[in-house]
Amino acid sequence: xxxxxxxxxxxxxxxxxxxxxxxxxxxxxxxxxxxxxxxxxxxxxxxxxxxxxxxxxxxxxxxxxxxxxxxxxxxxxxxxxxxxxxxxxxxxxxxxxxxxxxxxxxxxxxxxxxxxxxxxxxxxxxxxxxxxxxxxxxxxxxxxxxxxxxxxxxxxxxxxxxxxxxxxxxxxxxxxxxxxxxxxxxxxxxxxxxxxxxxxxxxxxxxxxxxxxxxx
Amino acid sequence: xxxxxxxxxxxxxxxxxxxxxxxxxxxxxxxxxxxxxxxxxxxxxxxxxxxxxxxxxxxxxxxxxxxxxxxxxxxxxxxxxxxxxxxxxxxxxxxxxxxxxxxxxxxxxxxxxxxxxxxxxxxxxxxxxxxxxxxxxxxxxxxxxxxxxxxxxxxxxxxxxxxxxxxxxxxxxxxxxxxxxxxxxxxxxxxxxxxxxxxxxxxxxxxxxxxxxxxxxxxxxxxxxxxxxxxxxxxxxxxxxxxxxxxxxxxxxxxxxxxxxxxxxxxxxxxxxxxxxxxxxxxxxxxxxxxxxxxxxxxxxxxxxxxxxxxxxxxxxxxxxxxxxxxxxxxxxxxxxxxxxxxxxxxxxxxxxxxxxxxxxxxxxxxxxxxxxxxxxxxxxxxxxxxxxxxxxxxxxxxxxxxxxxxxxxxxxxxxxxxxxxxxxxxxxxxxxxxxxxxxxxxxxxxxxxxxxxxxxxxxxxxxxxxxxxxxxxxxxxxxxxxxxxxxxxxxxxx
Numbered sequence: 001x002x003x004x005x006x007x008x009x010x011x012x013x014x015x016x017x018x019x020x021x022x023x024x025x026x027x028x029x030x031x032x033x034x035x036x037x038x039x040x041x042x043x044x045x046x047x048x049x050x051x052x053x054x055x056x057x058x059x060x061x062x063x064x065x066x067x068x069x070x071x072x073x074x075x076x077x078x079x080x081x082x083x084x085x086x087x088x089x090x091x092x093x094x095x096x097x098x099x100x101x102x103x104x105x106x107x108x109x110x111x112x113x114x115x116x117x118x119x120x121x122x123x124x125x126x127x128x129x130x131x132x133x134x135x136x137x138x139x140x141x142x143x144x145x146x147x148x149x150x151x152x153x154x155x156x157x158x159x160x161x162x163x164x165x166x167x168x169x170x171x172x173x174x175x176x177x178x179x180x181x182x183x184x185x186x187x188x189x190x191x192x193x194x195x196x197x198x199x200x201x202x203x204x205x206x207x208x209x210x211x212x213x214x215x216x
Numbered sequence: 217x218x219x220x221x222x223x224x225x226x227x228x229x230x231x232x233x234x235x236x237x238x239x240x241x242x243x244x245x246x247x248x249x250x251x252x253x254x255x256x257x258x259x260x261x262x263x264x265x266x267x268x269x270x271x272x273x274x275x276x277x278x279x280x281x282x283x284x285x286x287x288x289x290x291x292x293x294x295x296x297x298x299x300x301x302x303x304x305x306x307x308x309x310x311x312x313x314x315x316x317x318x319x320x321x322x323x324x325x326x327x328x329x330x331x332x333x334x335x336x337x338x339x340x341x342x343x344x345x346x347x348x349x350x351x352x353x354x355x356x357x358x359x360x361x362x363x364x365x366x367x368x369x370x371x372x373x374x375x376x377x378x379x380x381x382x383x384x385x386x387x388x389x390x391x392x393x394x395x396x397x398x399x400x401x402x403x404x405x406x407x408x409x410x411x412x413x414x415x416x417x418x419x420x421x422x423x424x425x426x427x428x429x430x431x432x433x434x435x436x437x438x439x440x441x442x443x444x445x446x447x448x449x450x451x452x453x454x455x456x457x458x459x460x461x462x463x464x465x466x467x468x469x470x471x472x473x474x475x476x477x478x479x480x481x482x483x484x485x486x487x488x489x490x491x492x493x494x495x496x497x498x499x500x501x502x503x504x505x506x507x508x509x510x511x512x513x514x515x516x517x518x519x520x521x522x523x524x525x526x527x528x529x530x531x532x533x534x535x536x537x538x539x540x541x542x543x544x545x546x547x548x549x550x551x552x553x554x555x556x557x558x559x560x561x562x563x564x565x566x567x568x569x570x571x572x573x574x575x576x577x578x579x580x581x582x583x584x585x586x587x588x589x590x591x592x593x594x595x596x597x598x599x600x601x602x603x604x605x606x607x608x609x610x611x612x613x614x615x616x617x618x619x620x621x622x623x624x625x626x627x628x629x630x631x632x633x634x635x636x637x638x639x640x641x642x643x644x645x646x647x648x649x650x651x652x653x654x655x656x657x658x659x660x661x662x663x664x665x666x667x668x669x670x671x672x673x674x675x676x677x678x679x680x681x682x683x684x685x686x687x688x689x690x691x692x693x694x695x696x697x698x699x700x701x702x703x704x705x706x707x708x709x710x711x
Contacts, residue, residue: 115424116396135389142382148374155381162389169396169425174406177344181388184351188381191358195377198362199370211371214452 003051004123010040010047011130014164015106018137018157022098025087027149031076034153038068041160044127045167057172063182064163072156072189079193080149083200092144102137109133116169127168134161148196148206152189159185219264220273220280220339223257223288226250227295227332235325240310243324244303250328251292251299258292258335261285266698272341276410279341282702286549287338287475289699290556294467295331297560297681301567302327302460304674308571312667322359323458330356330464337472343391344409346476350387350440353469354380360461361453372452379449383439387476390433394483397425411479418486430484430493434477434500441473443534444504447527451511454523455576459567462519466526466563467556474533474552478707481537490540498538502630504531505637512644518566519576521648525562525603528641529555535634536618537707539625545708547617549700554610555603557685562599564678568592569652572667578648580664583655589669593653595682600649602685604642610689 017037024030042065049057080086091098109132116128138158142151166173173181200206230250234243262285264271272279280288306323309315333352340346354377362373395402395409401417402408414421439446454462477497484493508528515521529551536548569585569592570576586593605611615638622631658666669675 112428115428117399117422117425139382142378151378155378155385158382158385159388162385162392165389165396166392170392170399173392173395174344174409176406177342177348177409180344180348181351184348184355187355188351188377191355192377192381195358195362195370195374198365199374202367202370208374211374213368214371214375214455 003047006047007044007123008126010044011126011164013037013040014044014160015130015133018134019099019102021153021157022102022137022141023095027080027086027147028077030150030153031073031080034076034156035069035073037157037160038064038072041163041167042069044164048167054172056175057167059175060167060172060178063178067182067186068156068160071186075189075193076149076152079196083197083206085147085149085200085206091146098140098144101140102133105136105140106133109136124168127164131161131164131168134158134164146207146209148192148199148208151208152192152196155192156189218271218273219257219261220271220278223254223261223339224332224335226254226257227328227335230254231325231328231332234323234328235321237321240320243320247299247324247328248296248303251295251331254331254335255292255296258288261339262289262699263695265702266695275407276412277342277345277406278336278339279412280339281706282699282704283475283478283706284339284341286553286699286703287471288335289696290471290553291331291334291338291468294463294556294560295328295334297564297677298327298331298460298464301463301560301564301674301677302458304672304677305458305460305567305571307672308670308674319363322363326356326360327460327464330360330461331468332356334464334468334472338475341411342406342409343394343411343414343479344406346479347384347388347391350437350472350476351384353472354384354440357453357457357461357465357469361457363458363461364456366456368452369456372449372456376449376453379439379446383436383446385436386432386439387436390429390431390436390480393425393429393432394421394480397421397423397429411483414483415486418483421483421487423488426484426487427492430480430488431496433480434493434496437473437476437480438500441470441477441530441534442504442527443500443530444507444527447504447507450527451520451523454526455517455519459519459563459570462522462567463560463563466522467559470526470530471552471556474530477534478537482707494538494540496538497534498627498630501531501534501536501538502634502637504528504534505634505641509637509640509644512641512648515648516579517577518570518581518652521645522559522562522566525641525645526559529559529603532615532618532634532638535622535630539618539622539627539631540708541621541625542704542708544618544621544625546700546704547614547621549703549707550617551611551614553696553700554614554685554688557681557688558599558602558609558611560681561595561678561685562603564674564681565592565595565599568669568674568678569596572669574664574666578652581652582658582662583651584653584657586653587657588666591669591671591675592678595678596649597653598682598686600645602689604645605638606642608689609686610692613689
């Protein structure tokens, strides 16, 4: 298997994980899917680092795997264990319809990716296409789901998509910036987790569609 | 040590001390002292800039040009006001036994931390650092929004964090795409993300990638600025946050986000011409002004009213920048300056009224507050006149400058709609504030008796802020005007 095959395979795997997340109601599985997605992102990063001999990408890969494939999923699982809510309720749009919408979003993502320099062919076409599709799917998840945890996962999927773009079309962000971004993301997830716990304590539910007192 | 490093270190240390335990008097002194020193350092930085230097640190990752200098001074000023008013605010709540140790820690820790993050935004020359700093402002402000720990504040905090993080994900994608657009032209390492490098490399940026990046970045930072249609977090957040934090959001954060929008706009302008991002900003700005109008007319809450006013003002500034041309850019920056001076008065007087009545809802505040709280009500009327742009106050001049530039530009229709919206906004605001302040006094049989108005440090802060705002309309210090001109030079060169 050549390097580009591996890259395309991993990118495809990330897209599949995003689709599975859309079709999934058990929160534990959704979190695991996010973990797998981040792991695949890590593999994409390592492969790029080796094939294009960009050693600084190893650090990015290490951050990705430790933070997003291990720490964040672990934190989120502990969180739903504590609050004892394990399933997503009926989303605003049912699963078959959601998957059809996501299919359309993927087409849009791939269409846009052809505008990039060298985007019409080769590996970067797939990386950008997948990344933009994941971005759109993440946004879609965010507006159609009610559970706070699913919204966090949708946000993190969007974040993964951004990082895939970064690996796919740039020579890697500067390391200081990369570290700063990683720090910010982990703090954001911690804060989101704290807020979820406070919301559950208060409303005895993490159904964010109940947060609807503030209008006008 | 470098002046910029000091300017950042002082609020950070203040935050660290405030976040730890300690007697109340000590924490109060540290916060006010720390932010006073911060303001002094901001002014010193601006003076150094006016003296001809270009203060910079960390290999130009932080760099102060005219725009940054103006932002720093305004941010430092609002930080100081927020600290002194905040001391009074918390004392009033302490007197009514409403404050828990958690609140004290969060308040004295997060307000200086928020100021720190906003100063970091204002002096960042590196798009990566700028993104990190904006994210820091979001993180620092979440627990200020959920400060009172009510149902509604949790809701507001959640919306703010989710929408803000989403906006920032967009901004990050925008930054990555801008970086991708400049591949091979930006150099190596950390400095590759420097704004100054982008400006030099502008003609050789890849156009498609750049356009996509600019759109994502403008939408992302536009969310933080509260431009419509990404403004929906703003009314909730402003209502729930305590007034000292609210003023930081309405002035510091708004200016900071506008700073990011400007930096992105300038890259786009240098590479693609002024029309692409300019028209986008003009559209978002006009939409913000138009969306704010109906909500101000039917508003039921005083602080939400201020939030819609803030959406209107960021819209006005975006319109000023979007119109293009030196005069409009100057108008927008003048507007930002006067808005930063006037808005605190509105927040402090509204905050005082809300505190006295234990709520910021109109039905709880009732009518005829002038007889119960003459100082706060008087200041609120004054602030309403200022922020709706009535003559002779500063915002009148800045709005006129933008309007005049608009009518002389190619966007006459847009400017006409804009003018009509401003007139309606003025009437709506006057109607709402008039209803609270004037009108018949409160029903004597109402059992929810409001607190009496007291002369304390918060009130002194509000009065001082009002005096500064009034004086600035008639006499703008030459050095501040020089800063605004220097910032205009950054935004619209001498071309």
